Amino acid sequence: MSSYDNLLNLTGSHIRGYQLSRLIGHGSYGAVYQAISGLDTIAMKVSMQEEDLLIEASALQLLYYSNISPRFHFTGKYGPYHIIGMELLTYDLELIRETTPWKSYKRPTLIRIAYQMMKCLQALHELRLVHRDVKLSNFALTQPKTPGNQVSVKILDFGLSHVYADADGNLRDDPRDFNFSKMKYSSYDVSLGCDPAPKDDVIQASYAILYASGFDFREKLKAPEEILMNWKRELIRIPRDTLPLMMKFMTPFFEMVGELNDIIPVNHDLLKQRIQECLPEMDAGSALIWTEEDGQPLLI
Numbered sequence: 001m002s003s004y005d006n007l008l009n010l011t012g013s014h015i016r017g018y019q020l021s022r023l024i025g026h027g028s029y030g031a032v033y034q035a036i037s038g039l040d041t042i043a044m045k046v047s048m049q050e051e052d053l054l055i056e057a058s059a060l061q062l063l064y065y066s067n068i069s070p071r072f073h074f075t076g077k078y079g080p081y082h083i084i085g086m087e088l089l090t091y092d093l094e095l096i097r098e099t100t101p102w103k104s105y106k107r108p109t110l111i112r113i114a115y116q117m118m119k120c121l122q123a124l125h126e127l128r129l130v131h132r133d134v135k136l137s138n139f140a141l142t143q144p145k146t147p148g149n150q151v152s153v154k155i156l157d158f159g160l161s162h163v164y165a166d167a168d169g170n171l172r173d174d175p176r177d178f179n180f181s182k183m184k185y186s187s188y189d190v191s192l193g194c195d196p197a198p199k200d201d202v203i204q205a206s207y208a209i210l211y212a213s214g215f216d217f218r219e220k221l222k223a224p225e226e227i228l229m230n231w232k233r234e235l236i237r238i239p240r241d242t243l244p245l246m247m248k249f250m251t252p253f254f255e256m257v258g259e260l261n262d263i264i265p266v267n268h269d270l271l272k273q274r275i276q277e278c279l280p281e282m283d284a285g286s287a288l289i290w291t292e293e294d295g296q297p298l299l300i
């Protein structure tokens with residue numbers, strides 16, 4: 001058995017001058033490790049899927065200066081695996097939601113998270129990139145900055161992303177030919193069979209925001225196809241009546257999400273403005289702070 005037989009067993013391996021020190025997590029085809037070289041600690045994604053990993057690497061390079069995705073360091077090979085070295089983030093937003101006592105974010109935190117999610121999508125879409133796999137666990141926090149422990153939200157996992165248009169605006173097909181209509185958390189249009197467009201990233205983000213608020217989206221996804229489709233349609237058609245009680249305060253945002261279509265480009269600035277209108281007494285664009293309360297990590 002060679003030293004790289006098992007993707008999940010690479011702790012201790014030396015790759016590109018880094019030693020893999022801890023398995024952070026794994027997805028369907030790859031694993032992410034923490035890797036250390038002297039004082040430098042990074043994240044290393046190791047995967048069997050060459051094509052998706054190369055697409056992820058090029059997306060991260062394209063986004064390098066936008067500051068909304070992990071900073072790209074390098075890409076390469078290790079035995080049968082393809083690797084990406086990138087900035088190490090801390091916890092993803094789903095993990096934090098799960099560890100809070102009420103399994104939800106409080107309004108002022110939620111509003112700032114939503115605002116930063118829109119900033120992430122704005123930067124992507126301005127580079128004609130669609131993410132196509134937007135969910136709460138694909139957003140993660142940066143390492144806290146001193147002084148003040150400020151953190152920001154970055155977007156992860158570009159394996160399913162796609163540059164949807166060239167510089168002249170001509171639409172580009174993805175030869176990988178994924179079937180996004182089968183993805184449970186696809187937007188209504190995509191569930192019907194339409195190609196995912198920027199507005200569908202925003203709609204998926206609106207589901208992630210609902211989930212972050214404490215709404216049991218995971219349970220909703222288990223509902224029979226017809227009921228789920230009906231809910232997705234009603235959420236964009238009449239958000240005021242479809243939103244759960246605790247989320248009615250975000251109606252201005254959801255109403256605007258409901259008006260999005262594939263003809264008029266997404267106006268991210270207006271979406272951010274709508275998020276701000278949902279909780280006027282607080283600055284939605286202000287920084288998130290990572291702290292501790294009774295020994296428990298807390299995001300405020």
Ligand SMILES: Nc1ncnc2c1ncn2[C@@H]1O[C@H](COP(=O)(O)OP(=O)(O)OP(=O)(O)O)[C@@H](O)[C@H]1O
Nearest residue numbers: 024025026027028030032043070087088089092157
């Ligand atoms: N740069 C990073 N810094 C810190 N953690 C990361 C980084 N990139 C990914 N992770 C974490 O590593 C884990 C695995 O990520 P990965 O993107 O491979 O799979 P996934 O999103 O969990 O699953 P899937 O591939 O099925 O969507 C996740 O928990 C993710 O939060």
